Amino acid sequence: MKLALKTGIAALALFAAAPAAATLTIVAPCDATRTNPDAVACAGYYDGNLLNNADIGDINAALDVLGGGSFEDVLWSDIGDTKEFFDETGGVLTFDTALLGEQILGIHFGGAGEFDQSVTVFYLFNFATPTTSITLNQDGFSDSILVGGAIPEPATWAMMLLGFGAVGFAMRRRRREFLPQTA
Numbered sequence: 111m112k113l114a115l116k117t118g119i120a121a122l123a124l125f126a127a128a129p130a131a132a133t134l135t136i137v138a139p140c141d142a143t144r145t146n147p148d149a150v151a152c153a154g155y156y157d158g159n160l161l162n163n164a165d166i167g168d169i170n171a172a173l174d175v176l177g178g179g180s181f182e183d184v185l186w187s188d189i190g191d192t193k194e195f196f197d198e199t200g201g202v203l204t205f206d207t208a209l210l211g212e213q214i215l216g217i218h219f220g221g222a223g224e225f226d227q228s229v230t231v232f233y234l235f236n237f238a239t240p241t242t243s244i245t246l247n248q249d250g251f252s253d254s255i256l257v258g259g260a261i262p263e264p265a266t267w268a269m270m271l272l273g274f275g276a277v278g279f280a281m282r283r284r285r286r287e288f289l290p291q292t293a
Contacts, residue, residue, distance in 0.1 A: 134160075134171055140231050146245040147235070150212075151176055154231030159218045161193070161230060161255050169216065173257065176214065176232050184257060189216075192256040201246050203254060208240035214257035215244075223249030232257075 140152035153176035160168045166186055173181040197204045203217070218230045235244070 134168060134175075137225065137227065137229050140233075142233070144247050145233060146247065147237075147241070149233040150236050151234040152231060155219075155225070155229040156231070157227065157229065159220075159228050159230060159252065161216055161218045161253055169257075172216075172230075172232050173214065176234055181214075189255045189257055193253055195256050196254045198246070198251045198254075201249070201251070202243050203246055203251070204243040205241070205256075208242045209235070209256075210237050210240050212236050216255040216257060217246070218252040218254065219248060219250040220252040221250065225250065228252075 135157040137155045137157050140154045142149040142152045144152075153172050156168075156172060160172065166184065169189075170181075170183045173184070195206050197206075203215075213235050214232060215235065216230060216232045218228065219225060221227050235241075
């Protein structure tokens with residue numbers, strides 16, 4: 111009985127301590143193959159311009175949907191200046207510097223093209239080679255942010271630490287060979 115009571119109290123405490131999730135309205139489902147090169151995943155199209163919204167919780171909620179909840183929360187100070195990193199001409203989004211590896215782009219489209227309202231979408235790319243641009247294949251580009259790479263899962267960190275521990279253990283256990291000494 112005591113165990114059940116303690117378990118119930120612990121579950122209640124965890125539920126009460128969990129932050130409230132932002133409510134995002136999806137206008138239309140996104141397509142990861144719409145851009146060129148294709149994205150690995152996408153989240154959206156969300157109603158409104160989340161990139162100019164004062165509530166960073168909306169972006170963090172969208173990132174959780176994109177990565178299955180494995181992304182660390184971001185702050186405006188981390189991403190606000192990245193808007194100057196992009197230039198768009200004729201549906202091609204060009205980066206100031208080549209991107210490589212996992213990168214997340216948040217893109218806002220104004221009320222032009224196929225949507226009659228403002229929408230925001232988040233794409234996860236895994237650029238195998240340095241990439242300086244993507245083709246959006248959609249009209250109405252307004253602005254964009256670069257969120258950065260994905261945060262490694264805890265299992266990845268655990269395996270890395272285990273590997274370092276094993277190497278350290280092997281180095282410490284290695285027997286030293288003594289040279290014969292002459293008297």
